[in-house]
Amino acid sequence: MGDIPADTLGICNAHDHLFMATPKLPGQELDDPDAATAELKAFGALGGGAVAQWTPHGLGRRADDLPWVSKAAGVHVIAATGLHQAEFTPPDVVARVKNQLGELFTSELTQGIEGTGVKAGMIKVAGGFHGLDEHARATMTAAAEAQKATGSPIGVHLELGTGALDVLELLCGRLEVPPDRVILGHLNRSPDFRVHRQAAEAGAFLAFDGPSRANHATDWRLFDALIALAEAGHAGQVLLGGDTTTAAARGNPGMPHLLRVIKPGLEKELGEAAVKGFFVGNPARAFDWATEDRAT
Known part of the structure; x- marks a missing residue:
């Protein structure tokens, strides 16, 4: 519904989807505004303050519905520009935008998503399985261009969690994106x-x-990974999200699972201060477009 100070996001689900439709998941579209509102309200009822919707261009993000869903639920929503893997995106969309990705991403961040007036608050791109293909390199190059023009963060889908170091080598090495924008x-x-x-x-x-x-x-693997990062001194870089991608997963366990199960479990393991950082302090820095004082 417009720009807000990042430190007012509150408890943040740092990666999820209210709306999404992809050829890869036929019949599992997230395309019901009433269901999206109910899910967002359930998250808000447990103290949730914001959700970052990582649905990019061409995947049924329904940007025109996001403001009223956000307002009805009383929860902030961050919209995304960007482009997913080619296999997730309708071929006609890829063909139409492939030669203007940088301009498209920048325009949706600064001018708004066409026909909606809704500005994106982040860029979403995707790597491949244990590496980067031509499509990934093209979208990440465009994302770097838009990031430098705006200060926006870039969210990266890692295929099955792999290829993180390849992504950082490209984005932060060759393309010189500040690492805390990734x-x-x-x-x-x-x-x-x-x-x-x-x-x-x-x-x-x-x-x-x-x-x-x-x-x-x-x-249990999630907990072990977070404990290991905290013990290594990296608790300040952790974000948590639900990533509900199918209609079958909505409400089962859905967005509330983060706050109903994961959050109290982590508090027992790591303490309330660290977990507050995961949900509040870290997202405020990760999604902030400001260029100074992000490390404080």
């Missing part, structure tokens, strides 16, 4: 603590997203 998603799907630590040491934010049946994430 959010690496799905790291829980590849519980390689060595890679997690190296990505944290590089300065990126690490998103562990998907404690839902749709992604078969195992909560």
Whole structure:
């Protein structure tokens, strides 16, 4: 519904989807505004203050519905620009925008998503399985262009949690994106603590997203990974999300699972201060477009 100070996001679900439709998941579209509102209200009822919707261009993000859903639920929503893997995106969309990605991303961040007036608050792109293909390199190059023009964060889908270091080499090395403008998603799907630590040491934010049946994430691995990062001094770079991607996963366990199960469980393991950082302090820095004082 417009720009807000990042420190007013409150408890944040740092990666989820209210709306999404992709050829990869036929019949499992998230396309019901009333269901999205109910899910967001359930999250808000447990203290949730904001949800980052990582649904990018061409995947049924329904940007025109986001303001009234957000207002009805009383929960902030961050919209996304960007482009997912080619196989997730309708071929006609890829063909139409592939030569103007940088301009498209920048325009949706600054001018708004066409026909809606809703501005995106982040860029979402995707890597490949254990590497980067031509499509990934093209979208990340465009994302870097838009990031430099705006200060927006870049959220990266890591396929099955892999390829984090390749992504950082491209975005932060060759393309010179500040590492604290990069959010690496799905790291829980590849519980390689060595890679997690190296990505944290590089300065990126690490998103562990998907404690839902749709992604078969195992909560005990999630806890072990977060404990290891905290013990290594990287608690300040952890983000948590639900990543509900199918209609079957909505409400089962859905967004409330983060606050009903994951949050209290982590508080027992790591203490309330660290977990407040995961849900409040870290997202406020990760999603802030400001260029100064993000490390404080």
